[in-house]
Amino acid sequence: MDSIRPERKKSSADLSARRRRGDGRPTIADVAARAGVAAITVSRALSDPSLVSDTLRKTIEEAVQALGYVPNLSARTLASTRSSVVGVLIPSLSQTVFTDVLRGVYDGVDGSPLTVQIGNTRYDEAEEERLIKVFLREKPAGMIVSGIDQTPEARRMLENAGCPVIQIMDISDDPIDQIIGFSHYDGGRKVTEHLIEEGYRRIGFIAGWVSRRSSGRLDGYRAALAAAGLPQPSLEHSFSPGYMPKLADASETPAGRPVLEFATPRVGRELFRAAIAADPGLDAVFCNNDILALGVLFECQAQGIRVPEDMGIAGFNDHDYMESAFPSLSSGRTHRYRNGLDAVVAIRRRLGGAPVGEPVIDMGVEVMKRRSTDRSGNRRD
Amino acid sequence: MDSIRPERKKSSADLSARRRRGDGRPTIADVAARAGVAAITVSRALSDPSLVSDTLRKTIEEAVQALGYVPNLSARTLASTRSSVVGVLIPSLSQTVFTDVLRGVYDGVDGSPLTVQIGNTRYDEAEEERLIKVFLREKPAGMIVSGIDQTPEARRMLENAGCPVIQIMDISDDPIDQIIGFSHYDGGRKVTEHLIEEGYRRIGFIAGWVSRRSSGRLDGYRAALAAAGLPQPSLEHSFSPGYMPKLADASETPAGRPVLEFATPRVGRELFRAAIAADPGLDAVFCNNDILALGVLFECQAQGIRVPEDMGIAGFNDHDYMESAFPSLSSGRTHRYRNGLDAVVAIRRRLGGAPVGEPVIDMGVEVMKRRSTDRSGNRRD
DNA sequence: CTGTTAGCGCGTTCAG
DNA sequence: CTGAACGCGCTAACAG
Numbered sequence: 001m002d003s004i005r006p007e008r009k010k011s012s013a014d015l016s017a018r019r020r021r022g023d024g025r026p027t028i029a030d031v032a033a034r035a036g037v038a039a040i041t042v043s044r045a046l047s048d049p050s051l052v053s054d055t056l057r058k059t060i061e062e063a064v065q066a067l068g069y070v071p072n073l074s075a076r077t078l079a080s081t082r083s084s085v086v087g088v089l090i091p092s093l094s095q096t097v098f099t100d101v102l103r104g105v106y107d108g109v110d111g112s113p114l115t116v117q118i119g120n121t122r123y124d125e126a127e128e129e130r131l132i133k134v135f136l137r138e139k140p141a142g143m144i145v146s147g148i149d150q151t152p153e154a155r156r157m158l159e160n161a162g163c164p165v166i167q168i169m170d171i172s173d174d175p176i177d178q179i180i181g182f183s184h185y186d187g188g189r190k191v192t193e194h195l196i197e198e199g200y201r202r203i204g205f206i207a208g209w210v211s212r213r214s215s216g217r218l219d220g221y222r223a224a225l226a227a228a229g230l231p232q233p234s235l236e237h238s239f240s241p242g243y244m245p246k247l248a249d250a251s252e253t254p255a256g257r258p259v260l261e262f263a264t265p266r267v268g269r270e271l272f273r274a275a276i277a278a279d280p281g282l283d284a285v286f287c288n289n290d291i292l293a294l295g296v297l298f299e300c301q302a303q304g305i306r307v308p309e310d311m312g313i314a315g316f317n318d319h320d321y322m323e324s325a326f327p328s329l330s331s332g333r334t335h336r337y338r339n340g341l342d343a344v345v346a347i348r349r350r351l352g353g354a355p356v357g358e359p360v361i362d363m364g365v366e367v368m369k370r371r372s373t374d375r376s377g378n379r380r381d
Numbered sequence: 382m383d384s385i386r387p388e389r390k391k392s393s394a395d396l397s398a399r400r401r402r403g404d405g406r407p408t409i410a411d412v413a414a415r416a417g418v419a420a421i422t423v424s425r426a427l428s429d430p431s432l433v434s435d436t437l438r439k440t441i442e443e444a445v446q447a448l449g450y451v452p453n454l455s456a457r458t459l460a461s462t463r464s465s466v467v468g469v470l471i472p473s474l475s476q477t478v479f480t481d482v483l484r485g486v487y488d489g490v491d492g493s494p495l496t497v498q499i500g501n502t503r504y505d506e507a508e509e510e511r512l513i514k515v516f517l518r519e520k521p522a523g524m525i526v527s528g529i530d531q532t533p534e535a536r537r538m539l540e541n542a543g544c545p546v547i548q549i550m551d552i553s554d555d556p557i558d559q560i561i562g563f564s565h566y567d568g569g570r571k572v573t574e575h576l577i578e579e580g581y582r583r584i585g586f587i588a589g590w591v592s593r594r595s596s597g598r599l600d601g602y603r604a605a606l607a608a609a610g611l612p613q614p615s616l617e618h619s620f621s622p623g624y625m626p627k628l629a630d631a632s633e634t635p636a637g638r639p640v641l642e643f644a645t646p647r648v649g650r651e652l653f654r655a656a657i658a659a660d661p662g663l664d665a666v667f668c669n670n671d672i673l674a675l676g677v678l679f680e681c682q683a684q685g686i687r688v689p690e691d692m693g694i695a696g697f698n699d700h701d702y703m704e705s706a707f708p709s710l711s712s713g714r715t716h717r718y719r720n721g722l723d724a725v726v727a728i729r730r731r732l733g734g735a736p737v738g739e740p741v742i743d744m745g746v747e748v749m750k751r752r753s754t755d756r757s758g759n760r761r762d
Numbered sequence: 763c764t765g766t767t768a769g770c771g772c773g774t775t776c777a778g
Numbered sequence: 779c780t781g782a783a784c785g786c787g788c789t790a791a792c793a794g
Contacts, residue, residue: 028771038781039771040772040774051779056780070518074456075770075772078772079772079785099477100475137453264702265705266704301707321645321646324649324650324675324676409787410787410788419764420787422763458770459786460769460790461789462790766792769789774786776781777780
C-alpha cells in the first residue's frame with residue numbers, strides 16, 4: 001500500500017502548510033531531496049567527503065550551494081556526541097596578558113568549524129572547577145585552560161573529558177593531557193640574573209598580588225639571588241590579599257563583585273615608594289609585570305631618580321610599550337599570542353586524527369635587555 | 382494494575398541496559414518521572430515558574446536537586462525558537478578599549494542563563510556582516526554590536542533579528558534598535574576645547590589610523606579649532622592605510638593575516654616626530670587614543686621637550702595608566718566597562734518582558750584635566 | 763494550571 | 779558505498 005501519510009514534497013501548498021515549527025531555513029532533508037539522495041548521505045558528504053562517491057558529492061555540493069544550506073549546530077550537537085566548541089578558561093579579562101592569548105585562540109579557530117567559548121575564572125580555583133563542569137556538559141571539541149593549579153576534582157574531570165585538553169601559560173612535568181607554555185620560574189630567574197650581571201646588588205621584587213602562578217617568578221628571583229649570594233627577603237614587596245586598590249572609576253564596579261586590580265601603574269608607584277622607604281639602598285627592582293614597571297619608571301621620574309644609573313627596572317611579559325618607554329624598559333618576553341594560537345592548532349591537529357604529540361612544549365621566556373637595566377652602558381636605544 | 386513498565390529506579394541492571402545513546406546525564410524525563418509529573422511541567426517550572434503551582438514546583442525543584450539535573454542547551458535551542466546566546470561583535474581583541482567592554486559584558490551575564498559568544502570583526506564591515514549572518518542563525522537571545530557603521534545589509538538583518546539589538550561605543554539618532562554609548566564627536570571637541578582653554582594654539586591631531594569611528598573624534602577636533610578660529614589642517618597626522626607598522630614580535634603574525642597594530646607607543650613616537658618636523662611651532666597634540674599619547678610623552682622626554690610647558694598632551698579613553706604617568710596625562714574618559722555591562726542589562730530586562738526603554742542613551746565623555754595639559758598651572762598631581 | 767502529541771534537524775545503528 | 783528507521787532532550791501547540 002501507499003504510505004499512509006500524504007506526500008509532502010511536491011506541492012508547494014503542502015510546503016507552506018507543512019512546517020509547524022522551525023524557521024524557513026533549508027535543512028539537510030531539503031538538500032537531500034534536491035540532490036535525490038538520503039539525508040544521511042548529505043551528512044556524510046559534509047562531515048567526511050571520502051565516504052561518498054565523487055558524483056554524489058558533486059551533486060550534493062551543488063544542492064548545498066543552491067539552497068544556501070547551513071548545518072544547524074544545535075541539532076548536530078544533540079545528535080552526536082561532540083560539539084564544535086572549544087572552551088577557553090582564563091583567569092582575567094582585564095589583563096592584556098590573557099587577551100593576547102585570546103587573540104591567538106580566535107585566529108587559531110579561523111577557517112575551521114570550531115567555535116570559541118570563554119570562561120573567566122577570576123583567579124578563583126573553585127570558580128574554575130564550576131566552569132569546567134559547565135563546559136564539559138557541552139561535550140566540547142577541546143578545552144584550553146590557563147596554568148597548572150587546577151583543583152584535584154577539576155583535574156579529574158578534565159582527564160575524563162574525552163577531548164583534547166591543553167594547558168597554557170605555564171609549564172609542568174605532569175600535564176593533564178598536553179601543556180604548551182613557559183616556566184615562570186625560569187623567567188623570574190633569568191630576568192633577575194640579568195640584573196645581577198649588570199651590577200645591581202640590592203634588587204627588589206614588586207608584585208601587586210602574588211598568585212600561585214606568579215609565585216614561580218618570585219621563586220626564580222629568590223633562586224637567582226641565592227645563587228649570587230644576595231638573598232634579601234626584606235626587598236620583596238607585594239600587597240596582602242586584604243588590600244583593595246582603588247579603581248580608576250569606582251562606578252565601574254559591578255554590584256557585589258569588586259574588581260580587584262592589582263596590576264596598574266598606580267600600584268607600581270605605591271609599591272615602589274614603600275620599597276625605597278623600607279630600603280633606601282635599593283638599586284633595582286624586578287616587577288612582577290610590565291604595568292607595575294611602568295609605574296615604577298614614572299615614580300622614578302617624579303622623584304628624580306635616574307634610570308638605569310640609580311635604579312634598574314625590569315618587568316615581565318614584554319608588552320609593546322616596554323620598548324617605547326624612555327628609557328626603554330627591560331622585560332621577560334612571553335609568547336602569549338603564539339601560545340593561544342598553538343593551543344588551538346594542537347587541538348585541531350588532534351581532532352583531525354593526529355596523535356597527541358609532545359605532551360610538554362616549553363616556549364621559553366626571552367630576556368629583553370634594554371636601557372632601563374643598562375648599568376654597564378652597553379646599549380643605547 | 383501495576384505499571385506495565387518494570388520499575389526503573391531500583392534496579393541498576395535496568396538502568397545500564399536502558400539507554401541506547403546519550404551520556405549518563407539525567408534528562409528532563411528522569412526529573413519528571415521522579416517528581417511524578419509530565420516532562421513539559423518540568424520544562425515550565427524551569428523556564429517560567431509562575432506557570433506551575435507552588436506544590437508541584439517544590440517537588441520538581443527537589444527532583445532536580447536530587448538528580449543533579451542540568452538542562453541540555455542544544456536540545457533546548459533545537460526545540461525552541463531562541464537560544465541563550467548573546468552575540469557580541471567587536472572590532473578588535475588587541476585594544477583594551479574593547480576588552481574592557483567585554484569584561485562588562487561577562488559580568489553582565491553573570492548569574493543569568495545567558496552565554497556570551499564573541500565575534501571579532503577586525504574593523505572589517507564585510508566580516509561584520511558575515512559574522513552577523515552566522516550569529517543570527519543561532520537565533521540569539523540578543524546581539525551587541527560595536528559602533529554604527531554596519532552595512533545596509535547587516536542593518537537589515539539585525540532589524541529582523543527578532544531579538545534585542547544593542548549598539549554600543551558610539552551614538553546615533555537612528556539606532557537599529559537601541560544604542561548605548563557616547564559621541565566621539567563630542568569627545569574630540571571637548572578635549573580640544575580644553576586644550577584651547579589652557580592656552581594652546583597650534584594643536585596637532587595624531588591618529589594611527591582614522592577609522593570611521595575615530596573620524597568622529599577628528600571632526601570634533603576640527604570643529605573646536607574652527608570655533609576658536611584656529612583651523613590648521615596641516616597639523617593632522619595619521620598613517621595612510623598603506624602603512625604597515627612593525628610588530629613587537631614579527632613571529633606573532635598568523636600566516637596570511639598580518640596584525641595591523643596602529644595603536645602602540647612606538648607609533649605615537651613616530652607620528653609625533655613627523656608632526657613636529659612638519660610644524661616646529663606645534664604646542665599641543667590631541668592623540669586619538671591613550672597609548673599614542675603615552676608614546677608622545679616618551680618622545681617628549683627623549684627630546685627634552687617639557688610637558689606641559691612646551692607641549693600639551695591629551696589622549697582618549699582614559700586608561701588607568703594615564704593618571705599615573707609623570708606628568709599625569711589628560712584624556713577623554715569613556716565608560717567602556719559600564720557600556721558592556723549596561724548593554725547586557727538592557728537585553729536581560731527586555732528578555733524579562735520589559736519594554737525597549739530609551740532607544741538612545743548617551744553615557745557621555747568626561748575630560749580628565751591633568752598635568753600634561755596644565756599650561757595655566759592650576760593643577761599639581 | 764497540567765498533560766498529550768508531535769516534532770526541532772541531525773547522526774547513529776544496522777542493514778543492504 | 780548507500781539507505782531506513784529511530785532517537786538525542788526538549789518545548790510549541792493544542793487540548794482539558
